[in-house]
Amino acid sequence: MKKKLQKSHVIGEKMSGDKFIKSKNVLLKNATIIENGYSEKEKWDIFVVNGKIDTISPAKGSQPFSGTVLDCTGKLVFPGLIDMHVHFREPGREDEETLKSGALSGIAGGFTAGCTMPNTNPVTDNREIVEFILEEMKNHLFSVFPIAAITKDQQGEKLVEMAELVDAGAVAFSDDGKSVANSLLLRRALEYSKMFNVPIIEHCEDANLVVGGDMHEGFVSSNLGLGGMPAIAEDVIVARDLMLAEYTGGKIHIAHISTKGSVELVRRAKDKGVDVTAEATPHHFTLTDEAVRSFDSNYKMNPPLRSEEHVEAVIQGLKDGTIDAIVTDHAPHSIEEKDAEFSAAPFGITGLETALGLIARQLVNPGILTWQDIVQKMCKNPYQILGMEAPQIKVGEVANLSVIDPAGEWEVDKFKMKSRSRNTPFHGWKLPARAVAVFNNGLYYLVDD
Amino acid sequence: MSFERKHLLGLEDVSAEEITHILDTAETFKEILQRPIPKVPTLRGKTIVNLFYEASTRTRFSFELAEKRLSADTLNFSTSASAVKKGESLRDTAQNIEAMKVDMVVIRHSAAGAPHYLAQCIKGSVINAGDGCHEHPTQALLDMLTIRDNYKDFKGLRVAIVGDILHSRVARSNIYGLTTMGAEVALCAPQTLIPYEAEKWNVRLLNDVDEAIGFADIVMALRIQMERQTQNFFPTLREYHNFFGITRERLDRANKKVTIMHPGPINRGIELDSDLADDEHHSVILNQVTNGVAIRMAVLYLLSGETQE
Numbered sequence: 075m076k077k078k079l080q081k082s083h084v085i086g087e088k089m090s091g092d093k094f095i096k097s098k099n100v101l102l103k104n105a106t107i108i109e110n111g112y113s114e115k116e117k118w119d120i121f122v123v124n125g126k127i128d129t130i131s132p133a134k135g136s137q138p139f140s141g142t143v144l145d146c147t148g149k150l151v152f153p154g155l156i157d158m159h160v161h162f163r164e165p166g167r168e169d170e171e172t173l174k175s176g177a178l179s180g181i182a183g184g185f186t187a188g189c190t191m192p193n194t195n196p197v198t199d200n201r202e203i204v205e206f207i208l209e210e211m212k213n214h215l216f217s218v219f220p221i222a223a224i225t226k227d228q229q230g231e232k233l234v235e236m237a238e239l240v241d242a243g244a245v246a247f248s249d250d251g252k253s254v255a256n257s258l259l260l261r262r263a264l265e266y267s268k269m270f271n272v273p274i275i276e277h278c279e280d281a282n283l284v285v286g287g288d289m290h291e292g293f294v295s296s297n298l299g300l301g302g303m304p305a306i307a308e309d310v311i312v313a314r315d316l317m318l319a320e321y322t323g324g325k326i327h328i329a330h331i332s333t334k335g336s337v338e339l340v341r342r343a344k345d346k347g348v349d350v351t352a353e354a355t356p357h358h359f360t361l362t363d364e365a366v367r368s369f370d371s372n373y374k375m376n377p378p379l380r381s382e383e384h385v386e387a388v389i390q391g392l393k394d395g396t397i398d399a400i401v402t403d404h405a406p407h408s409i410e411e412k413d414a415e416f417s418a419a420p421f422g423i424t425g426l427e428t429a430l431g432l433i434a435r436q437l438v439n440p441g442i443l444t445w446q447d448i449v450q451k452m453c454k455n456p457y458q459i460l461g462m463e464a465p466q467i468k469v470g471e472v473a474n475l476s477v478i479d480p481a482g483e484w485e486v487d488k489f490k491m492k493s494r495s496r497n498t499p500f501h502g503w504k505l506p507a508r509a510v511a512v513f514n515n516g517l518y519y520l521v522d523d
Numbered sequence: 524m525s526f527e528r529k530h531l532l533g534l535e536d537v538s539a540e541e542i543t544h545i546l547d548t549a550e551t552f553k554e555i556l557q558r559p560i561p562k563v564p565t566l567r568g569k570t571i572v573n574l575f576y577e578a579s580t581r582t583r584f585s586f587e588l589a590e591k592r593l594s595a596d597t598l599n600f601s602t603s604a605s606a607v608k609k610g611e612s613l614r615d616t617a618q619n620i621e622a623m624k625v626d627m628v629v630i631r632h633s634a635a636g637a638p639h640y641l642a643q644c645i646k647g648s649v650i651n652a653g654d655g656c657h658e659h660p661t662q663a664l665l666d667m668l669t670i671r672d673n674y675k676d677f678k679g680l681r682v683a684i685v686g687d688i689l690h691s692r693v694a695r696s697n698i699y700g701l702t703t704m705g706a707e708v709a710l711c712a713p714q715t716l717i718p719y720e721a722e723k724w725n726v727r728l729l730n731d732v733d734e735a736i737g738f739a740d741i742v743m744a745l746r747i748q749m750e751r752q753t754q755n756f757f758p759t760l761r762e763y764h765n766f767f768g769i770t771r772e773r774l775d776r777a778n779k780k781v782t783i784m785h786p787g788p789i790n791r792g793i794e795l796d797s798d799l800a801d802d803e804h805h806s807v808i809l810n811q812v813t814n815g816v817a818i819r820m821a822v823l824y825l826l827s828g829e830t831q832e
Contacts, residue, residue, distance in 0.1 A: 296718035297535065299635045299656030299695060304719075369636030415613055415634035417655070 094215050094517040097122045097473055099141030104133045105151040105477070108445055109467050110454040120151065122473040125516030130469055144511060144520075146477060152449050153465040154186030154474035154514055157426060158456040159250075159275075159329060159353060159401035162188075162218070164210070165203065166195025171406040171494050173207060176426070177216035179404070179493035181519050183426040184476045184509030185452075187217040188404075189460070191250040192228070199223040199234045204242040215517040219245040219460065224263050224274060230255050233263060240270045245460045248275035250329060251376075253311050255281060257318065264324025271461045273327040273351070276315050278336065279377070283307035288417050290363040290378040298366065300416065303378050309335035316343040319350055327459055328352040330403050332377035334387035341396040351459045352391070353399040356425060356432035357499070359388050365499065371412050371419030372499040375405070393442055398455040400448070402429045406495030424493045428486055430478060431505025438480070439506060445480065475513040482508040526825040530642045530649045533658035534699040542700060546668050548821035549814070556592070556817060565824055566595035569626045574616065575601040575652070576632040581787050581812065582652050582662070586629050589819035598625075613637060617644035627826065630654075648826045656690045662786050663696035665818040667704065669811045670741060673782060677704035683735040685711040685769060686745030686794050687756075689718050693786045694745060698724050711735035713767065715756045732767050736774065741782045744769050744795045760793055770796045774805065782807055 102120040107130070109115075121129040162176035163169075171179075173190075180188050190207060192198035198207070204220045211218040222244035226232040230249065239247075247267060253276055254260040263274050284303040289295050291302025312328055316339055319326035328340060331352045340352050363381050365373040373379060380388075391397040405422025412419050437443040443451075457464035465474035486503045488496040509521045526544060534542070555561055571590050575583050583601070590597045600616070613632070620628060627648040630638050635655035642649040653659040667677070674680055682701055688694045688710050701708050702725060709727035710717060711734070721728055729735050736742060747763060757763050774781060783795070783805045791797040800806055 291719050293720040293723050296720060296723075297695070299654075299658070299690075299692060302719060369639045413614060415632065415637040415640045417634045417636075 094519055097125050097513055097516055097518045099123055100518065101139050101141060101143045102146045102151060102475075102477065103143055105146035105149055107151050107467055108449050110153055110449060110464055114446060120467070122513060125473055127467065127469055127471050127473050130467070144477070148479065148481065149510055150445055150478050150480055151467065152476040152478065153453050153467050154512065155184055155449075155452040155476045156187040156189070156456050157185050157402050157404065157429070157452070158189040158399060158460065160188040160190055160404040160426065161193065161406065161422070162190050163406060164194065165206065169494070170408050173210050173218060174214070175492065175494045176404070176406070177211065177214060177218065179424070179426040179491065180216050181512050182492045182509065182521055183428070184430050184478050184512060184521070185216070185426060186465070186474050186476060186512050186514040187219065188426075189219045189221050189245060191248060192221055192223040193251050197223050197227050199226050199228070201238055201242040204239060204244050208243050213515060215512065215514050215519055217514065219243075219462075221246045221248050221250075221275065223247065224249045224254055225259065228252070230259065233259070233266065236266055236270065240272060244272070245462065246273045246275050246327070248277065248329065250275065250277045252281060253277055253279055257314060260315065261318050261322055264318055264322040264326065268322070268324050271325070273325045273459055275327045275329050276311070277329045278308050278311035278315060280307045280310050283310070287378075288374065289366045290380045292363055292381045294363045294366060294381070298369075300366070303376070305333040305335060305380065305384060308333045308377060309339065312336040312339050316340070316348055316350060319343075320346065320348045323349065325349045330355050330358065330377055330401065331391070331397060332358045332380050332384060332388065334384050337387045337391040337396055341391070341394070344396065351398040351455070352396065353401045354388050354392060354397045355401055355403045356429050356436070357423060359385060359392065360432050360436050361499065366416070369416045370499065371414060371416050372423055372497055374416060374419055374421055375403070375423050376421035389437070389442060392437065392451070398451065398459065400429070400433065400451045401456075402426050404493075406493055407497045409496060412497045422497065424491070424495055424498050427491050427493065428498060428500045428503075428505065430509055431484070431486070431507050432500070434480060434507030435505055472515070473513040473518075476509065477511040478507060479510050480507045482510070484508050528826065530638070531660050531822055531826060532638050532642060532649065532651045534660045534663055534696045534703070535658070537660070537700070537703070539703050539705070542664070542667065542704060545664055545818070545821050545825060546671060548825060549664075549668050549817040552820040552824075553814070553817040562592050562594060564594045566590070566593040566827055569595045569827060570598070570624070571595045571627045571629065571823070572598045572600065572620060572625050574628055574630040575599075576630070576637070577653070579631055579653070581815070582631065585812070585815040586652060586819050589816050589823060592816065593820055593823060595823070613640065614644065617641055620647070621645050627823065650822060650826065653692050655692065656695075657692050658696045658699075659692040660696050660700075661815070661819055661822055662693050663700040664822070665811055665815040666697055666743065666784060666786070667700055668814045668818055669784065669807050672810065672814070673807065674740065677701065677706045680706045680741070681709070681739050682706050682741045682743060683709040683711055683729070683739035684743045684745065685732060685735055685767065687716045687747055687751060688712045688721070688745070689716045689756075690748065690751070691745050697743065698726060702726070709735055709738050711767070713757045713763070716751070732769070733773055733776065736769075736777045736781060739781060741784060742769060743784045745786065746788065747790055747794050764793050768794060768796070769799060771799055774799070781805060784808065784811060786811070
C-alpha cells in the first residue's frame with residue numbers, strides 16, 4: 075500500500091521558482107568548453123533553445139541574436155556537476171535544510187545535481203520517502219537522486235527492500251554515518267545489489283575504535299585532551315569492505331576517504347581489479363587537525379580532519395586516480411546544536427557553496443589537477459559510479475551545464491549562503507573561483523543575481 | 524614585568540617569564556595569608572563567578588577562599604554537566620554573565636575547550652579550573668610553587684608523573700609548565716594510558732614504576748578513575764596497584780629521597796599508599812593545598828589588570 079508523505083509546512087522558503095529563468099533562447103558567448111572526454115574548446119558559442127543545446131560553433135564576434143546573451147569570455151562551461159554525497163535534512167530537520175534550500179545551495183555552488191544520503195527522519199529506507207523526494211524535486215533545475223539506506227532504519231540488522239527502492243528511483247545504498255558492522259549483512263548487500271548494478275556506499279569506521287572520539291587521534295588530540303578517532307578505525311573497515319567486494323564481486327564505493335592507509339588499500343584493490351571506487355571531500359584536502367586547536371566546532375566532522383600526511387595521501391590519491399570523485403558531504407546543522415563546546419557539537423559542515431573555490435585554491439591553481447580532471451571527478455566519474463549517463467555538451471542534448479569563473483575571487487560569507495545552515499569553517503576565506511550560472515531541465519540560474 | 528594576559532586557559536603557550544612572575548606574585552600572597560587578618564582589598568568591587576559544571580571540592584574551595592581573601596564579590600554556580608542539556612547551558616550562562624557585568628569567570632567543565640568557548644562569548648576574563656582531559660593550569664602552577672619551595676631550580680630537576688596520563692588535565696598542564704621551566708619530565712603509566720605520540724612532548728616514557736622512582740626527584744601520582752577498568756584500559760585495580768602503585772616498599776627499594784605529590788583526591792591504597800600520603804618526610808600534598816590559595820590569588824590579581832606599582 076502506498077501512502078504519500080505530506081509536505082511539511084516549511085515557512086519562509088528562501089528560494090521560490092522566480093529566480094529560475096526558462097532557457098528558451100540563450101547564447102553562451104565566447105565560452106571555453108570542457109567536456110567529459112578531456113577535450114577543451116576555447117572561444118565557442120553555445121546556443122540553448124528551449125532547454126536543449128541547439129548549436130555549438132566557434133565564436134563569431136557580434137552578430138544579431140534575439141535571445142539572452144551570456145558573455146562567457148574567460149568562463150569555463152562544464153557538463154553539469156554532481157555532488158554524489160549530500161545531506162538535505164528533509165524529511166525530518168527542515169529547520170536545517172530542505173530539499174529546495176539544499177538544491178539552491180548546490181546551484182549557488184555550481185552543481186546541477188546531488189545524491190541525498192538516507193539519514194533523514196524517518197530514514198530513507200522505503201518507497202514512500204524516495205518518491206516523496208523525487209516528487210518534491212520534480213522538474214526542478216537541480217536534480218536530486220536519492221540514496222537509500224542499506225539496512226532498515228540504518229540499524230544494521232535487516233536489509234531494505236532493494237529491488238523496490240531501485241524501482242522507486244534510489245541510485246545507490248548507504249548507511250552513511252556509520253558502517254554496516256555485521257560483515258555477513260554487508261556481504262549479502264554486496265551480492266544482492268549486484269542485480270541492479272548500483273553501488274554500496276560505505277562510511278568506513280570501526281565504531282569501537284572511535285568510542286569517545288571527537289577528532290583525529292594524533293599529537294593534536296593528545297595536546298587538547300580530546301578523544302581520538304584513529305586513522306586505523308577507517309582503515310580496518312576499508313580493508314574488510316574491499317575483501318568482501320573482491321569475494322562477492324560486488325560494487326563498493328568508499329565514502330569520504332580520509333586516511334593514508336585507506337587510499338593505499340583502495341589503490342592496491344584497484345590494481346587487483348576489485349570493483350571499488352572512492353570519493354574525497356574538499357575539507358579533507360584543505361584542512362588539517364591543527365585547526366581544532368581553536369576548539370571551533372566548525373572543524374568537527376566525521377571523518378575528522380586528519381594530520382598532514384593523510385591530507386597529502388588524499389591529494390596524491392586524487393592525482394593518480396585512486397580517488398574517483400570529489401564530493402562535499404554537505405551536512406547542515408542548526409546554530410543551536412553547532413554553537414557549543416566541541417565535544418557537545420554534532421559532526422558535519424556545509425560544503426556545496428565552497429567546493430569549487432576550494433578545489434581551485436587547493437588543486438587546480440597549484441597545478442595538482444586540471445579543470446578537465448575536475449570535470450571527470452565531479453561529473454563523468456560520479457555518474458558512472460551510479461550507473462547513470464553523464465550529461466554531455468552535445469547538440470541535441472538537454473542543456474545541463476555548469477558555468478564557472480576560474481578567476482572570480484570572492485569572500486565566503488556564511489550569512490549570505492543559500493543553505494539554511496551556516497556551519498562552515500571557511501567563513502571569511504578568499505576563494506579564487508566561483509560558479510556563474512547553471513543550466514538544467516529547461517531552466518537556468520545566474521548565481522550572482 | 525607587566526602581565527598582558529586576559530585569560531588563563533592553559534599553560535601550553537605560557538612562557539617561563541610569565542610562570543615565574545605568577546609564582547613570584549603568589550609568594551607575596553603567601554606572606555599575606557600568614558597575617559592575623561589574611562585579607563586585602565585588592566579586588567574590592569570586582570565580581571567573580573565560579574562556574575563548576577563538574578564536582579569539585581578542593582579546587583572550588585581554593586578559588587572561593589582566594590576570592591574572599593582578595594575582597595571580591597563572588598557568585599557560585601555548581602551543577603553536574605549531566606544535569607543540564609549538553610551544549611545548551613554554556614551559551615545561555617555566558618549571556619547571563621554578560622548581562623550581569625561579571626568581571627571574571629572561573630570555570631570547570633567536563634568538555635575540553637569549554638573555557639575557550641566561554642572566553643569567546645564574554646568580555647570578562649576566564650580562568651580554566653579544569654576542562655575535560657585538557658588542562659588545569661592553576662593546579663600545575665600550585666604544583667610548581669610547591670616544587671620551588673623545596674628545590675632551588677627547575678633546571679635539571681627530574682619529575683615523574685605516574686598514572687592515568689591519557690585522561691589527566693593535571694598531567695598536561697604540568698608537562699607544559701615543567702618542560703617550559705626546564706625540568707626533565709617522565710611519564711609512567713600502563714601503555715594504554717599514555718597519549719598518542721606523547722614522545723613529542725620531549726618527555727621520557729616509562730612503563731616501569733620502579734624505573735620512574737629511580738629517575739625522579741619528585742613523583743607526582745595521579746588519581747585513577749574507577750571507571751577506567753570497565754573500559755579495559757587495565758584489567759583490574761588490583762593489577763594496577765600491584766604494578767603502578769607508589770608504595771613504601773618501592774621507595775625503600777629505591778633508597779633515595781623522593782618527594783611525593785598528588786593533586787587529590789587520593790584513592791588511598793590504589794595509586795598511592797595511605798601512610799606515604801601522610802608521611803611528612805616524603806609527602807608535600809597538604810603544602811600543595813595551602814599553596815593553591817596563594818596561586819589562585821596571584822592569578823586572579825594578575826588577570827584583573829590591577830597594578831599596584
